Amino acid sequence: MPSSSSLILQPLVLPSTTPRIAFSRLVFLPRSLSPRLRAVSLSTIAMAEPERTKLPHVLTVAGSDSGGGAGIQADIKACGAMGVYCSSVITAVTAQNTVGVQGVHPVPEAFIEEQLNSVLSDMEVDVVKTGMLPSPGVIKVLCDSLKRFPVKALVVDPVMVSTSGDTLSAPSTLSGYRDDLFGMADIVTPNLKEASALLGGMQLQTVSDMSLAAKSIHKFGPKNVLVKGGDLSGSSDAVDVFFDGETCYELHGSRVQTRNTHGTGCTLASCIAAELSKGSPMLEAVKAAKAFVENALHYSKSIELGSGPQGPFDHLFRLKSPPYNVAPGLKFQPDDLFLYAVTDSGMNSKWGRSMTDAVEAVIKGGATIVQLREKQMETREFIETATACMEICRLHKIPLLINDRVDVALVCNADGVHVGQSDMQARTVRALLGPGKIIGVSCKTISQAEQAWMDGADYIGYGGVFPTSTKKDNTTIGLEGLKEVCLASKLPVVAIGGIGIGNANLVLGTGVKNLKGVAVVSALFDRESVEGETKELRSVLERMLSSVSEGTVVL
Numbered sequence: 001m002p003s004s005s006s007l008i009l010q011p012l013v014l015p016s017t018t019p020r021i022a023f024s025r026l027v028f029l030p031r032s033l034s035p036r037l038r039a040v041s042l043s044t045i046a047m048a049e050p051e052r053t054k055l056p057h058v059l060t061v062a063g064s065d066s067g068g069g070a071g072i073q074a075d076i077k078a079c080g081a082m083g084v085y086c087s088s089v090i091t092a093v094t095a096q097n098t099v100g101v102q103g104v105h106p107v108p109e110a111f112i113e114e115q116l117n118s119v120l121s122d123m124e125v126d127v128v129k130t131g132m133l134p135s136p137g138v139i140k141v142l143c144d145s146l147k148r149f150p151v152k153a154l155v156v157d158p159v160m161v162s163t164s165g166d167t168l169s170a171p172s173t174l175s176g177y178r179d180d181l182f183g184m185a186d187i188v189t190p191n192l193k194e195a196s197a198l199l200g201g202m203q204l205q206t207v208s209d210m211s212l213a214a215k216s217i218h219k220f221g222p223k224n225v226l227v228k229g230g231d232l233s234g235s236s237d238a239v240d241v242f243f244d245g246e247t248c249y250e251l252h253g254s255r256v257q258t259r260n261t262h263g264t265g266c267t268l269a270s271c272i273a274a275e276l277s278k279g280s281p282m283l284e285a286v287k288a289a290k291a292f293v294e295n296a297l298h299y300s301k302s303i304e305l306g307s308g309p310q311g312p313f314d315h316l317f318r319l320k321s322p323p324y325n326v327a328p329g330l331k332f333q334p335d336d337l338f339l340y341a342v343t344d345s346g347m348n349s350k351w352g353r354s355m356t357d358a359v360e361a362v363i364k365g366g367a368t369i370v371q372l373r374e375k376q377m378e379t380r381e382f383i384e385t386a387t388a389c390m391e392i393c394r395l396h397k398i399p400l401l402i403n404d405r406v407d408v409a410l411v412c413n414a415d416g417v418h419v420g421q422s423d424m425q426a427r428t429v430r431a432l433l434g435p436g437k438i439i440g441v442s443c444k445t446i447s448q449a450e451q452a453w454m455d456g457a458d459y460i461g462y463g464g465v466f467p468t469s470t471k472k473d474n475t476t477i478g479l480e481g482l483k484e485v486c487l488a489s490k491l492p493v494v495a496i497g498g499i500g501i502g503n504a505n506l507v508l509g510t511g512v513k514n515l516k517g518v519a520v521v522s523a524l525f526d527r528e529s530v531e532g533e534t535k536e537l538r539s540v541l542e543r544m545l546s547s548v549s550e551g552t553v554v555l
């Protein structure tokens with residue numbers, strides 16, 4: 001939470017095109033403090049930096065798929081798409097296409113060992129991901145290599161049978177997986193058939209069977225288990241079950257209607273490995289991987305390759321879409337939600353001020369994030385206004401979000417988008433904006449908050465807390481509803497709806513987990529002095545915050 005005295009020293013990461021000079025700067029939390037403090041914060045010290053960039057690195061130990069949709073080929077493309085370097089140790093060469101597997105040619109174990117030695121001894125691997133390990137001997141070689149060259153994480157996809165029904169690893173590998181490799185794994189990712197085989201043929205037909213299976217497989221020693229439900233018959237969504245040893249999570253995604261699902265499992269495990277190599281926590285890595293697979297399937301629905309029943313999909317779909325080339329904006333920090341200003345041009349014209357003047361004033365007053373919410377403005381005017389506001393926000397290092405209009409956000413390279421329940425789904429917004437942008441979702445219920453998290457949003461807006469004139473027909477849920485959703489939410493929350501100087505303390509005073517701030521429209525913009533009102537609200541919030549943190553809340 002913001003505090004006027006907290007100072008941190010933070011390295012400034014420069015884009016790769018910038019001359020190789022590193023700066024360090026003093027950064028105060030939150031981003032908008034007084035101009036005096038900001039001036040101090042920007043004093044930079046130039047110093048020489050060695051010429052070295054460490055790329056996150058995944059090593060895949062898997063089989064080649066001549067059709068290019070699964071195996072090593074999927075792994076390399078998936079890691080590339082996630083921005084991670086991928087080396088490969090090939091365990092077998094398969095002759096494979098959309099019809100099935102026509103042949104398997106295992107690589108001799110001694111030569112697999114040689115490949116492992118070459119890469120692990122030299123190339124600073126962060127994460128190892130395994131796919132097709134055709135024999136128990138290969139598993140043994142791999143375990144020995146990992147003991148000699150430990151890595152940060154091990155992702156085991158226990159590939160046994162292809163979807164076409166062809167055997168990719170001997171049944172005798174089962175005990176190698178269970179007794180040797182699983183105990184070293186950070187996560188194992190069996191599909192339904194593999195989970196069943198690992199558990200001696202246990203029937204898996206429902207999501208609760210999947211949970212039981214995840215818990216049983218966990219007993220073999222991996223830190224986490226993900227039982228994948230791509231092949232769960234009769235399921236209208238794509239549900240996977242994640243178990244971390246304590247909690248079982250059902251991860252629900254939309255089921256894409258397509259024949260092009262060959263290689264989803266390899267891709268999912270590689271994306272998890274890629275996210276782990278970048279430093280993501282496990283559950284976040286799994287979520288990001290699942291969202292990637294779903295998006296890739298969605299964007300590849302129309303691909304026609306081969307005459308068989310299961311086609312490949314396009315891992316590099318993002319390259320085709322120019323929006324993905326937009327520069328990342330300010331990285332999301334939950335504390336930015338502290339004083340969240342939402343614009344309204346009707347109020348600005350009432351008080352005779354321009355949008356840019358209003359945005360500048362609200363930032364000077366102490367707003368920590370700005371959202372342009374313009375329901376009536378023509379597209380061209382909206383883009384011009386948003387571009388001008390972006391300049392002001394960039395200058396002050398305050399994130400600018402656009403309500404609903406992903407197109408406007410892309411054109412003006414805003415820091416993100418805020419969507420409501422009837423706007424574009426957050427996962428689609430994420431697919432369009434890419435991973436570096438901020439996405440917020442308005443939610444009224446716990447299940448909407450859960451869905452926002454699943455969709456890859458960064459925060460939720462919860463409201464209306466109090467009655468408001470800004471939104472007609474908006475149900476008021478009150479402070480009790482706010483507390484309930486905050487406690488259940490996995491994302492930071494900003495409260496909205498009828499909040500102003502007179503009642504903001506009631507909101508922050510709840511002191512409830514995940515509540516990071518208040519979003520305000522009329523109380524800032526339907527006033528004569530935007531800057532003055534914002535300053536006053538900011539000081540009310542800061543006073544409330546310090547009494548909450550000292551445990552001396554007086555309402």
Ligand SMILES: Nc1ncnc2c1ncn2[C@@H]1O[C@H](COP(=O)(O)OP(=O)(O)OP(=O)(O)O)[C@@H](O)[C@H]1O
Nearest residue numbers: 191228229230231238254255256263264265266268
């Ligand atoms: N049609 C689909 N729509 C959305 N997600 C899907 C679909 N099919 C599979 N998935 C997702 O893809 C991931 C891989 O699951 P799946 O059960 O297909 O693995 P697999 O059988 O090991 O894959 P492979 O085809 O590589 O053998 C899971 O997250 C699953 O939910």
Ligand SMILES: Cc1ncc(CO)c(N)n1
Nearest residue numbers: 063064065070071132162
């Ligand atoms: C080489 C290889 N690895 C894994 C799979 C599972 O999809 C496959 N079909 N082929």
Ligand SMILES: [Mg+2]
Nearest residue numbers: 163230231264
């Ligand atoms: Mg499958």
